[in-house]
Amino acid sequence: MLPTLGGRIQTRLILLAVVGGVVTLIIGPLLPISAPLSAVYQDTFVILAAVAVLGIGWECLYHFLMQWRWEKDWPTLFGLATAIPEGLLVWVLLAAGAIPGITGTVPAAAFVIDFALVWLAVWLVANGPMRVPFIRWRFHGGRLV
Amino acid sequence: MTDQPDRAQPETVQRRRPAADAAGPAAAAAPAQGAAPDSGDLTGELLTSDQWTDEMVRAAGIPVTDIPFVTIGGGIGSFVTVDYLRIAGVSTDRVAVLSNLDFAWQTYEYLTRVSQIPRPERIRSDSASRPDNIWGFPSYALAEAVGERTFAPLWQVLIEPIWADYYTPKAGRVFAGLERESKRIGWSEMLVKGQVRMVRKRQGGGYFVILTPMVGSTATKRLAYRAEFVHLAVGYPGLRFLPELQEFRTAHQDFHHVVSAYEEHEHVYEAARTKHLVVMLRGGGIVASRVLQRLMDDRAKYGLSTEIVHLFRTYISSSHGPNAWNRRKGANGFAYQGFNYPKSVWGGQLKARMRKLEGEDRGRAYKLMGGTNTPYRRRWQAQMKEGRDAGWYRTMTGTVEQMRLEHGKIISVVKTQNGMVEVAADFVVDCTGLEADIAEHRVLADLLEHSGAGRNPLGRLDVERSFELRGSASGPGVMYASGATTLGGYFPGVDTFLGLQVAAQEIADDLARRGFCHRIGTFRSITQWLRWARDRQP
Incomplete structure (x- = not known):
């Protein structure tokens, strides 16, 4: 990807909201969490929101790191591999009870499945299909508005 | 130089012929008097007037065709622009492509082939830079993976550029895609063969484009197209030899031993297969790498003893740049970069920054990121290392002061x-x-002299951010330019597949604002992509 800082943030927020939202809705009932579906949805959507909010900070860091690249690009694998630090941070905050709005305990397996599937879906869409509905997106550094 | 088109070779090729070079601009100014009225040719009045009236053209006896949009060039620049317009809802009867090319990729294919990229080889272009698909989806890598039932291209895109070279598509795949899209958008219905002679402003708005059709195909020597919008995508104005090489070729009339990599030079490789040769390469860009690869490939394949002396004017020995966040890799003479420019000029940070720069600031930015460069490819590195170790590949740094012929050697x-x-x-x-x-x-x-067009900080055509040719507006009419002739503008990567698409998008959006076509919004984009996927007409 060839993002600008504004483009990074816009793309993250839109994709997490739309693609992340759909994936979260679909996988909610299938996650290994012994709680009513409403509680599962509340927890997974709160996690999704946390990834979005924390992500604004992460994107600033990525933008800073990108400045050392001559091409000022963000290779495809970076977009996938950054799931690891981001996922770990959310998990640590979750375990510390620092994410408001979580109703119960989210099992590690459920968190990993939820986080990984959402991330993968967002990454896949950003690396191809996104260009179909938003034909100017790739030429505008990932900005949608 | 004749302005009767040659069916055999594209114009850019003709221009490199010595005879054409010699005639060149002088010939362009030749017909000072002009033809007689009603002769169907350019009269003196037309030749000397910056602005033409309908009556002036009628009096010359030149037949006039009205068409709202004319694109001049007919190469890939014209193709991607027309592709965008067709997808934006413009019908084929509202577009004319004036060109001496039979198909849009003719010049490109010729130049890639002679510069050692035949169809099975890979060009230097990104996976998502598809001139046959304005969305860049599916990318070439995905199409290759599906078509050839292999994950390798996708894996390469995943790990590029750090753990693998950049994925680049095979030339043959690019041409096949262009052929399909060409049929889909009805390119041949819009194509008018001939050589464009000039564009002049029309009094009352719009332009006249004068075409010299194929010999014998029309009753008159010239045809005129009256258009509201004109798009120029004539490609490279021509190629020059290094002065000392040109002098040698002219003095000795030797076009056999001193050749350009952009012209047919297969005889060099053929000669290398029959005897021991020393070949001197000049230049440190992608074409030098390609020629070098061919010589090294043949050496290995046929067990040859070819020696290569590679002369660099500027030898790059290590990473270079003004500071830590502007440092390009380099070694063994070459500056390394995946594509012509740092990747983000096509859509990211550098594109956004360049768009804001004017005059000298822009010129400086071009200088910083420009310069001759070539991609770092692992295969080439291994071949060159082998050559250096064995002593059959040597590099030198310097400039050539003199060349002479001695016992058949240069x-x-x-x-x-x-x-x-x-x-x-x-x-x-x-x-x-x-x-x-x-x-x-x-x-x-002719444009520079008669139509108010000017030059940008790099001396090429000065265009706005919308690729409108500055100073050439004619009433409601607009002239656009894209491609190599506009290098130096607000957008650096103009002479590339993706750059031509960036320009095409800006032009299509500008034309939509002027009511010529639909703006491609989300709904149209999706429905049109579905049509593309099913190979249906736009």
């Missing part, structure tokens, strides 16, 4: 840091790809 006197050195070679291959001035192109010279 002796180059090279001025190096350690004094003058004489190098004897059987062939010299010029890979520098020096480009001629835009005024060498007849249509552009």
Whole structure:
């Protein structure tokens, strides 16, 4: 990807909201969490929101790191591999009870499945299909508005 | 130089012929008097007037065709622009493509082939830069993975550029895609064969484009197209040899031993298969890498003893740049970069920054990120290392002061840091790809003289951010330009597949604002992509 800082943030927020939202809705009932579906949805959507909010900070860091690249690009694998630090941070905050709005305990397996599937879906869409509905997106550094 | 088109070769190729070079601009100014009225040719009044009336053209007896949008060039620049417009809802009867090319990729395919990228080889272009698909989806890598049932291209895209070279598509795949899209959008219905002679403003708005059709195909020598919108995508105005190479070729009338990598030079490789040769390469860009690869491939494949002397004017020995966040890799003479420019000029941070720069600031930015460069490819690195170790590939740094012929060998006197050195070679291959001035192109010279067009900080055509040619507006009519002739504008990567698409998008959006076509919004984009996927007409 060839993002600008504004483009990074816009793309993250839109994709997490739309693609992340759909994936979260679909996988909610299938996650290994012994709680009513409403509680599962509340927890997974709160996690999704946390990834979005924390992500604004992460994107600033990525933008800073990108400045050392001559091409000022963000290779495809970076977009996938950054799931690891981001996922770990959310998990640590979750375990510390620092994410408001979580109703119960989210099992590690459920968190990993939820986080990984959402991330993968967002990454896949950003690396191809996104260009179909938003034909100017790739030429505008990932900005949608 | 004749302005009757040659069916065999594209114009850019003709321009590199010595005879054409010699005639060049002087010939362009030749018909000072003009033809007689009602002769169907350009009268003196037309030749000398910046603005034409309908009556002036009628009096000359030149038939006029009305068409709202004319694109001049008919190469890939015209193709991607027309592709965008067709997808934006413009029908084929509202577009004319004036060109001496039979198909849009004719010049491109010729130049890639002679510069050692035949159809099975990979070009230097990104996976998502598809001139046959305005969305860049599916990318070439995905299409190759599906078509050839292999994950390898996708894996390469995933790990590029750090753990693998950049994925680049095979030339053959690119041409096949262009052929399909060409049929889909009805390119042949819009194509009018001939040589464009000039564009002049029309009194009352719009333009006249004068075409010299194929010999014998029309009753008159010229045809006129009256258009509201004109798009120029004439490609490279021409190529120049290094001065000392040109002098040698002219003095000795030797076009066999000193060749350009952009012209047919297969005889060099054929000769290398029959005897021991020393080949001198000039230049450090992608074409030098390609020629070098061919020589090294043949050497390995046929067990040849070819020696290569590679002369760099500027030798890059390590990473270079003004500071830690502007440092490009380099080694062994070459500056390494995946594509012509740092990748983000096509859509990211550098594109956004360049868009804001004017005049000298823009010129400086171009200088910083420009310069001759070539991609770092692992295969080439291994081949060159083998050559250096064995002594059959040698590099030198310097400039050639003199060239002479001695016992069938070309002796180059090279001025190096350690004094003058004489190098004897059987062939010299010029890979520098020096480009001629835009005024060498007849249509552009005429534009600069008569239509108010000016030059940008790099001396090429000065265009707005919308690719409108500055100073050339004619009433409601607008002239646009894209491609190599506009290098130096607000967008650097103009002479690339993706750059032509960036320009096409800006032009299509500008035309939509002027009511010529639909703006491609989300709904149209999705529905049109579905049509593309099913190979249905736009």
